[in-house]
Amino acid sequence: METRSIIVATGATAKRLGLPGEERLWQKGISACAVCDGALPIFRGKVLVVIGGGDTACEEALFLTKYAGKVIMLVRRDALRASKAMQERVFADKKIEVQWNSNALEASGEKKLEAVKAKDNKTGKELTIQASGLFYAVGHQPNTVFLGGQVELDETGYVKTIPGTTRTSVPGLFACGDVQDKIYRQAVTAAGTGCMAALEAEKWLAGQ
Numbered sequence: 001m002e003t004r005s006i007i008v009a010t011g012a013t014a015k016r017l018g019l020p021g022e023e024r025l026w027q028k029g030i031s032a033c034a035v036c037d038g039a040l041p042i043f044r045g046k047v048l049v050v051i052g053g054g055d056t057a058c059e060e061a062l063f064l065t066k067y068a069g070k071v072i073m074l075v076r077r078d079a080l081r082a083s084k085a086m087q088e089r090v091f092a093d094k095k096i097e098v099q100w101n102s103n104a105l106e107a108s109g110e111k112k113l114e115a116v117k118a119k120d121n122k123t124g125k126e127l128t129i130q131a132s133g134l135f136y137a138v139g140h141q142p143n144t145v146f147l148g149g150q151v152e153l154d155e156t157g158y159v160k161t162i163p164g165t166t167r168t169s170v171p172g173l174f175a176c177g178d179v180q181d182k183i184y185r186q187a188v189t190a191a192g193t194g195c196m197a198a199l200e201a202e203k204w205l206a207g208q
Contacts, residue, residue, distance in 0.1 A: 005172040005205055007197045008151075008159060010143040012178040012185070014136060017051070021107035025134075029113025032136040034060035035186065038067055042112065043133045045069045049116050051104055052137030053077060058086040060137045065095040072129060074102040074118055107134055142179050151175075158182050166197040172208075174201050 014032030016022060022030060031037040034050070038060075048068040050061045053075040061071045073090070078100045080087050090096050099118065105126065106117040116129045142158045152160045152169035159168055159175035166174040176197040177190035 004208060005201045006174070007166075007194075007201055008144075008147070008168075008173065008175040008179055009177050009190075009194060009197070010146075010179050011190075012140040012142040012158075012182070015139045015141055016136060017104060017138065019104055019107050021109070025107050025109055025113050028111065029109060029132060030107060030134045030136075032140075033185075034063050034135045034137075038064045038133075038135070043067055046132035047072065047130060048133035048135065049074060049104075049129060049131045050135045050137055053079075054081045054137070055083055055086050056139070057137035058082040058090045060135055061096050062089060062093060064133075064135070065093055068095065068133070071096045072131070073098045074104055074116075075100055076103050076121065077101065104134075140178070140182065140185070142182070144179060156182065166193055166200055172201075172204055174204075 044067050046068060047070045048064050049072045050057055050064065051074045057073060058080065061073050064071045073096060075098055101120055101122045102118045103121050104116055104118050107113055108115045113132060113134055116131050116134055117126060118129060119126045144153055144157050144159060150170065151173055154160050159180040161168055161175055161180045166176050168175050174197040176193035178185050181189060181193065
């Protein structure tokens with residue numbers, strides 16, 4: 001099949017941990033987007049767990065404090081990787097508790113998430129956290145492998161676009177949504193860049 005122009009809108013996939021119980025309880029208390037799901041009634045006033053120690057994890061934890069009764073961050077090291085300013089915000093929030101040197105082991109529950117089992121990777125001690133929500137903040141993987149190096153990507157695999165446009169390094173090839181956006185990752189911004197890509201592709205075709 002041949003075409004004169006292409007819009008790449010293949011998105012990015014949230015990285016998962018493959019915990020026991022994860023597949024069965026996905027979207028039944030387990031999520032990879034606090035902004036998308038954090039305000040749902042099942043999470044309001046409850047204990048929620050966030051896995052991760054970078055800026056994204058801190059942002060997710062802080063966002064969840066608007067709705068949760070308590071937010072527990074599981075951090076696999078003894079320090080956060082987030083910026084100093086973000087760390088200060090986390091430490092200052094009384095709703096957030098950080099569990100250092102902790103790895104999640106299992107998610108459990110009948111029809112929805114009820115508990116998260118974790119392990120202290122220094123002492124080996126295991127604990128069970130009674131929680132209604134588990135949020136992964138361990139990054140996303142852009143769906144760009146199929147491009148096979150035919151368009152310029154950044155160091156993490158996202159399609160590089162000219163700032164303020166959806167144009168890529170290949171004339172006639174445009175990229176929109178999460179495949180080129182690693183900052184906002186929201187449906188409204190994806191739809192906006194989708195519209196931009198359509199208009200730019202139409203203009204490009206008209207000039208050919």
